[in-house]
Amino acid sequence: MIQLSILKISEYGPWTLTLGSDREHELQILQASLYKEIQNLFSEKNCLVFLNRADEFFVVTNELELEDHIQIQKTLEKLFDIRLTISIGYGESPFEANLKAYEGKKNEIILNKEHNIFGFINGKSNSDVSIMHLDVDDLTSKRQTNSPYEISSMIFEIYSKMSRFFLKKNSLTFFMGGDNFMVIASNDAKNSVQNFIDMIKNDDKISLNCGIGNGHTAREAVKLATKSLDTIREIRDSGKEKPEIYELSC
Ligand SMILES: Nc1nc2c(ncn2[C@@H]2O[C@H](COP(=O)(O)OP(=O)(O)OP(=O)(O)O)[C@@H](O)[C@H]2O)c(=O)[nH]1
Numbered sequence: 001m002i003q004l005s006i007l008k009i010s011e012y013g014p015w016t017l018t019l020g021s022d023r024e025h026e027l028q029i030l031q032a033s034l035y036k037e038i039q040n041l042f043s044e045k046n047c048l049v050f051l052n053r054a055d056e057f058f059v060v061t062n063e064l065e066l067e068d069h070i071q072i073q074k075t076l077e078k079l080f081d082i083r084l085t086i087s088i089g090y091g092e093s094p095f096e097a098n099l100k101a102y103e104g105k106k107n108e109i110i111l112n113k114e115h116n117i118f119g120f121i122n123g124k125s126n127s128d129v130s131i132m133h134l135d136v137d138d139l140t141s142k143r144q145t146n147s148p149y150e151i152s153s154m155i156f157e158i159y160s161k162m163s164r165f166f167l168k169k170n171s172l173t174f175f176m177g178g179d180n181f182m183v184i185a186s187n188d189a190k191n192s193v194q195n196f197i198d199m200i201k202n203d204d205k206i207s208l209n210c211g212i213g214n215g216h217t218a219r220e221a222v223k224l225a226t227k228s229l230d231t232i233r234e235i236r237d238s239g240k241e242k243p244e245i246y247e248l249s250c
């Protein structure tokens, strides 16, 4: 069972207008500061925050209770002028958890009124999460013949395909920076990642490596996914034939 908490800035649109037209730099600074603080607070509790469109945050919050969310909200309320709404959901697949969080907010299922928390809490029961860490094999050599902007365009094209492919498997894909992607994965997604790697190899002539991690908390799963990816690199760099997928469980 995976638990997701979605943090969104409350009434952000109208608030941005109060800053006047010369506001973009301020919004960028606010969004970056918020992200830093939110990642700090949740990672201390063994969660990981995934940045979604810069003003919304998806957090894998396996094993967190309502009280943990209240504590974090209190800290954020002290630090920032703006307020955040938290919608929490859980499910067998990451997409289901996202739907449940969405419904919790839409139907105003209040978990804590004072701190704007809605939805459904799973907490510590039956907590499992799988993360896939995908990365372009040898992006460095592509930089010899492609300019920085061309590389970015290529990366975002892969991101778009990855998001569409894994959404069909009830899974959520996030771009982590550089040539790194993470998928909060269902079993179906893990079972079909070879098909995705083959598709990108055929259509775009790009090789991907995929490390998979399974844990009880997000940080545990992410750590194992990255360790799996690094293991693929170690096998490759030792001169042996590398696997494209490697999986570790706690
Ligand atoms: N988010 C994230 N970014 C990383 C990580 N490791 C490297 N990066 C970023 O990814 C960029 C590309 O680095 P690499 O993937 O190591 O370069 P590469 O030539 O593709 O090498 P291989 O992946 O080993 O084939 C770096 O410049 C960093 O910006 C990571 O674990 N997480």
Ligand SMILES: [Mg+2]
Pocket: 135, 136, 137, 138, 139, 179
């Ligand atoms: Mg790479």
